[in-house]
Amino acid sequence: MNRQPVAVFDSGLGGLSVVRHLRRLLPHEDIVYFGDTARVPYGIKSQPPVVHFALENARFLQQFDPKLIAVACNTVSALALPEVAEAVGVPVVGVLEPGARAAATLAVRGGAILLLGTEATVSSGAYEAALTRLAPGVRVIGVPCPLFVPLVEEGRVASDPIVAAVAREYLAPLRGQDVRVAILGCTHYPLLRDAISAALGVGVEIVDSGRETSHAIRDALAAADALSDPQHVGSIRCFVSDNPARFGRIGSRFLEEPIDAVELVPPEAYVAAALDAARQELGL
């Protein structure tokens, strides 16, 4: 039994769709969440700043002495997971491997795997690498869907006519390509799941990387005998680097529960936390 919190970070509020699954699966865990809303989105950025920002986020969360850090961001999971894992002294779980694993299991029956994600996630090739390792020879089709994130953040839902039109434009050309599995490789996409599914047509199984990740976190904690005790009522504490009101308002749609208080961390604080940690490591 272990009452240390599970720490989670994301470029913004999308990671709350992972936390939603985590809260249902592990209701006894305390969760500390950091959303880097001052520098969101990461999905159009290249590797160096994503690594730089991810390390600052992870360092900030270390002050809460977490038993595990979950990287609830597909872009960071694709571009910076080894760097984060090396920098922090606790187990790190990303969203990419659990999602790829679930898709690979479903793909044993043949057909292509469709990867939907941001520009950075798709062009990184990280999902393809994981998938071809897990299911050698599998055909992977990557499709960046840049408008899905701003559509969700604007408050639109799967039944919105503009969402449906965009989903059709991105995905209808894939009909007839024998797609059997589609990975929602961005934490915003589960909110548009019905529109994505409708545009792909029947017979395509949808893998929600966030849901799979919550299971991976449970398994990692159970294996290390680090689950919290079943009498404890888990809490959630949210920090952001900008705009707490917007985070609370839009984020509650991802979390599917109200977000009571969101704490603002100014840029100086997480940059300073990262500098302090680096100095300590170097013995300065």
Add this chain to the structure above:
Amino acid sequence: MNRQPVAVFDSGLGGLSVVRHLRRLLPHEDIVYFGDTARVPYGIKSQPPVVHFALENARFLQQFDPKLIAVACNTVSALALPEVAEAVGVPVVGVLEPGARAAATLAVRGGAILLLGTEATVSSGAYEAALTRLAPGVRVIGVPCPLFVPLVEEGRVASDPIVAAVAREYLAPLRGQDVRVAILGCTHYPLLRDAISAALGVGVEIVDSGRETSHAIRDALAAADALSDPQHVGSIRCFVSDNPARFGRIGSRFLEEPIDAVELVPPEAYVAAALDAARQELGL
């Protein structure tokens, strides 16, 4: 005659739509442009990080000894112009005041002024403040159009059916509200001008803040006798904080000329430039 460059910065590549007008109006000027593509977009951010980032950008450009710094970003112009003007020792021109001035002139015939911009620009109230100062009693209707930026960045043009549908959804409800002038209060919006105009219907004059700003820069340089000599062929040099290839590819649509070379500045460099400048000021 003055051969120092004109420096321009923006949160990303949108500012190039301002530079396009500047290049046509002042073909003898050298231009140095910085796009903060590592931290784009600013339009969903609050004032403190926007001020913080804007100061770092301005400090970075000071090393080129510019005769004027143009803030080609509506969000920075709305949230951080006094801070930038105070921090640098050269004249600073933003996009807000020239756009507001043009709209106020057109609004003397009555009717409402429509302000289209990002969430941050519209909610700042900065355009409203300038407009009511310039045209007391004028009615201003602010409409944030969050999807326009990602639509443009995805390569879509005004004739795209999804652009047309989004523009209609945002703007058709304004018909019948006696709108006479619409300000394109974001440097991305001129690329969707025809779709915006069609959604608003006939009789609405469109003000492009970027075009007005190029005239304000010319006037400021002329008044200070700081224009370059007419024998000189002006150059343009572009720096970005991330993803130079993407900047060159998408940016040339804004500039309407090819962008030959884009230089990458890592985050350490502009953060360090800002720190050095602050240290010098403090005499450290």
